Amino acid sequence: MTDTDSWQTAEVGGPRRAAVIRKAVAAAAVIRRAERPILILGHRAGERECNGGRMIDCLIGLARASGCTVVASGNASSALRERGYPPHAAMPAVELGSRLTDPAWTGIDGKGAYDLAILAGLPYPMAWTLLSALKHFSPVKTLCLDPGYQPQATWSLPNISLADWAAFMHALNASLASTEGGG
């Protein structure tokens, strides 16, 4: 198996597969290009250890650096609050997903539709079905930042170790922060 076979063996999406993002600058470019990105954080981000902390610490770094709206699903909200970074909203992932497929939805803040959904920390099958829903029923582009390849996304990381993932996130956050800082 290669690092761009789906992480869970039998998840073979179909003819259109996610473009693989290997370099943090490429992910940063995707996020920078988006006008209204939204980050959907699942509970596994608060549970999986990496780099002496949890995945969620790196993802909070991303939220800060990109300034995107954060929606916590599962009980990720508690993990965010514990770290002093309450989400903009807490709701089940499928509930948010259904709103994203509604062209009339004006977002959590009422300021307009989102054009990029970034996913991390959901159970793999939940992320894959949600990404599939967005692929088929909405114009929203999707970026999966979990360390396992998700063919149903627009862009996905390949299958990488948690150590490599932490390094990737570090570089991504640095890249976004430098852009934000440099205007």
Next chain:
Amino acid sequence: MSSKDINIRIGELETGIGHIRDLQVRIGRVLDEKWAEPAGPTPFPSLTALRNWDRTLLNRYRPFYLPFCDLCCLCTYGKCDLTGSKRGACGISMAAQQSRIVLLAACIGAATHISHARELVAHLIQEFGRERKLDAGSSVEVEAPVIRLVCGIRPRTLADLEPVLDYAEQQVTALLSATHTGQEGDPIDLESKVLHAGMVDQVGMEVADIAQISAYNFPKAEPATALVDLGMAAVDTAKPVILVIGHNVPPAAGILDYLQDRGLAGGVEVTGICCSAIDASRYSPEAKIVGPISWQMRYVRSGIPDVVVVDEQCIRTDILEAAKAHGMPLIATSEKVCLGLPDRTADAADAIVADLTGGRSPGAFILDPEKVGEVAVKTALAVAPARRAARNAPYRVDPREEAGRCGGCGFCQRACPNDLNVPKAMQACAAGDTGMLAALYDACLGCTRCEHACPQGIPVHSCILAAAGESIRNERFSMRTGRGAIGDIEIRQVGGPIVLGEIPGVVAFVGCANYPDGGRELAEMAGEFATRKYIVCTSGCAAMTIGMYRNEEGKTLYETYPGDFQAGGIVNVGSCVSNAHIAGAAIKIASIFARRNLRANYEEIADYVHNRVGAVGIAWGAMSQKAASIAAGFWRLGIPVIVGPHGTKYRRMLLGRADREEDWYVLDARSGEEVYTGPVPEHLFIAAETPEEAMILAAKLCMRPNDTARGRALKLTHYIDLHRRHRGGIPDDLPLFVRTASDIPITMKEELLQVLREKDWKEIRIPDPTLLRRPARGRQD
């Protein structure tokens, strides 16, 4: 349909062909003339008779599709790529294709229960006669609420169930035909048919359960049924052991009868997995329950059973190979599950036993439950002594040795539905620490996908089992066996508090064992709601799972909470088909407490249940097509269902939109005006990611437009408390659920009023709610 039904009775007639006496011709079905309750508008409803009701629900709870993949592979035009707005060669859209698959699943589920019911009724008629009276319990006047509601008849005998099954079979056939290439193409019409399949499924389940309760004398609406042993350690391995797997109890009953009749009771262990186990324990307290569906490989590989008897549904299709590998003869007993075995139904029992024990045949297919009883017992007695050694060497693996061959490729983890980190555990095991491997036991589903993926041929599941030997040896718990229906008196007692919202809700834990992180989560959720004085109902594999954990005092939930249908009760209704009693309880609240007519009056009753009965189902490990149809039956009654994270693989949710005010208007039956009620209940079908999220959702989904202020305050107390505990803070959507200041829980009044003021909250009025344009009662036009 019923309007065309004709019943002609001719005493005497002279015709061209001769003299005819006492001729009775029955065309279609005849409604019960002795029943004073007037018949409602939809007896034996056709595919579209309730389409308007379905559309009312589906207009509010819109399908959210989560396609499994981009393709349709159903016919030879295909495969068709349905990505985005592309259409298949037959013209179907991606949305309709998803609904079609849901409909297929619901039809499979409904067909399975209905066929089970047919087989059971046919057998029971043969054994006990057509006129055997139905008896759901002396405290049960409304013995078949679902059948009364849907069909408009009151079945009195086993024979009366036959026309009910005729109807259900016709409907499923028609529904299934709608999934053929080039039939139904509108997603919402497909969804309406899904709801129809669910309703018909409930009919089938009710037939099956009231038939077996009546004929086999199962507990009849008894709250305090016996506590039966549960778990592998409950099995006395000094005795010969028979294992029954599946859902259709006659073969297990045949075994228990044979033991009883020959004075062998107590000398042979009759153990079971899945619903046959539950129903065997309803038949005889001698029967022991090993565990839910996912225990099949665990138990067979333990080497404990001497003989395996399978009936139907939820049987591993590789069970024969597994049994063979462990030297256990297998008996298949249903036409639906022959497993390639020779049909020995007509052969003498002793000849079959000789072949099974002499190693000439790994198994036999026997369609006669009595003969199954004799063959299973004789075989178990014959093979048990020689099999003792196998029991002393369970799982037959040395995990350390196996782990030494592990190359760390990770294929096992990638094949694992629960993403269990087997490679890391294998590494630790190779270094001498089996603890990590043992720790996987609870979350392992026993699916063996890891074993098929492993390039080294490591028996991963067996390694986990061997490492977890200690926990398995201590697996001895208890479960209150299935009680059947809810008594009418119980309904009278709690009907008011439920409808007025003073019991915060009824939470039903049902479904299979496809848990994302082990069964403990389910037991914890059930315990949480029982402590909070909800009425907790359960059935099937979920009922077993919640009995498999002990609290700090060493007690299981069944030992801690009573089995009454009352606040704080844990009510095990029975096997999967007993789910009909949970729906039945909701229906009976409308009829017994609120005195609404049940008979063929589906829309009005569903409208009542949806707007007033704060019930919600949690199918945390839902996996099968039967779980899909069971859920669909609840949806048509307007009862929300929550599934675990694997549930998104059912391909679509039915979600409300709390932010769309226009979706949440009802008619006030008193004034006829349209009134905004807030999003209650907010969803009809939703997957939760974690148990904490499921609990928050369940508390929220128990709210109904009809709640009194006191009731709403109580429901909000639980919602806010669970939210605070598991998400942190007061829920953002609080203002949507507070109608007047009296709804605010008194202990949090100041704090919540402050929040509400900040959010520009306004009071709304509490109506007498209905979604039916045609007024249910009392409205002045």
